[in-house]
Amino acid sequence: MATSERHAATLALAHALSAAERGLAVIPLSRSKLPALRSPHRDDPTPTVCHGECGRPGHGVYDATTDPSRIRQLFAAAPWATGYGIACGLAPHHLIGIDLDTKSPSDTSATLRELALRHLFTIEPTVVVVTPSGGRHLWLTGPPDVVVPNSASRLAPGIDVRGAGGYLVGPGSRTEHGVYSTVPGTTHLAPAACPRALLRLIAPATRACRPTAGGSPAQGHGLVQFVLAARIGQRNTRLFWAACRAYENGFGDSLAPELTDAAVRAGLSAREARATIASAARLTTGRPAGER
Incomplete structure (x- = not known):
């Protein structure tokens, strides 16, 4: 392994351990932002549904842990890892990620402000991570009794949500396109609580989709x-x-x-x-x- 690659791997592990100290469960990521360890069931003759019950690594976000010794084991098994993912939806933070589109961050930021005005909510100061292409990830915490699903552009065009079963690329991770970094002044903040009005938008109650008669609702x-x-x-x-x-x-x-x-x-x-x-x-x- 080249010296630069070894240095990137060492930094990734250090950042992952630091995140774990804050109660954030992590997994190693490759430069492609995908989990660095491949599924141990990839060669099984029949499809296998396993979320880590087999005890072997390679189950993506289901490998996520805050245990330092386990984190070191995962990174040792993937020495090519140059980044780390932070699992969403897990205790104690029940992390929710609001992902503002990298293609037009100014537009998506304005759209989020528009939603906040329309639905009367305010997002308190929180951790904000900048992606290599200029997008932004806002870290929020949710209540333990609400499952927030992953979604793409459901909240609004260009705004994705990372919830249970998803992960955020952690700050300090090096990818094919550059390094993820924390916005100055937000590094040591705790993730802000997700406003109730926003929570209702990203984790709506299940509704039957039946056509209504007459004009459209309000x-x-x-x-x-x-x-x-x-x-x-x-x-x-x-x-x-x-x-x-x-x-x-x-x-x-x-x-x-x-x-x-x-x-x-x-x-x-x-x-x-x-x-x-x-x-x-x-x-x-x-x-x-x-x-x-």
Whole structure:
């Protein structure tokens, strides 16, 4: 192993041990940001469902631990690891990661502020990690009795959520694209509590998706306004997200004409808008838009 690689591996282990001292369960990661250890069941003749019960490493986030001796064992088994992942959803922090899109961090930050204003919540000072491409990870803690699922752009376009079963790349990790680092002044902060209003958005109660008769519910107005406010480069993404939320809540078909009109006013063609809404309908309901 080259000296630089050995140095990166040593630093990764040191950062992982430091995180574990704060109660954060960790696993080694490769430069690709994937778990460094491959599954011990990859050559099994039949698929095996195992979350580490076999006692061997290589089960991804299920290997995560705060035990220093176990962490050293994991990194010794993966000397090529140059980073570490922090498991979300585990005690004592029950960590939740809010991942702001690396492609347009200014836009996603503004979207998060818009959500905060609309739903009346404030995120207190917390750990913020900058990704090599300029995105940001906000660390929050959740209550032990609420399971927050992983999601991609469900909260808003370009904003992903890391919850139970997911992990965040830890600060100090070196990847193919650069190093993850903590925003100055947030390194020694404890993760802030996730506001209740935000928690309701990222861990919603299960609802049956039944089409409603007549006009769209009151929340449909907010989705329409969300599409109307789209700028160049956001229009199709915002429309798709809004349509998915409408169909998930059972009023997609009734809101579709208003969403189409809003998208056209924002700059899309009617044909593009209808195609995007149809895609959202197929994804969320398994049927084409308008079909009962």
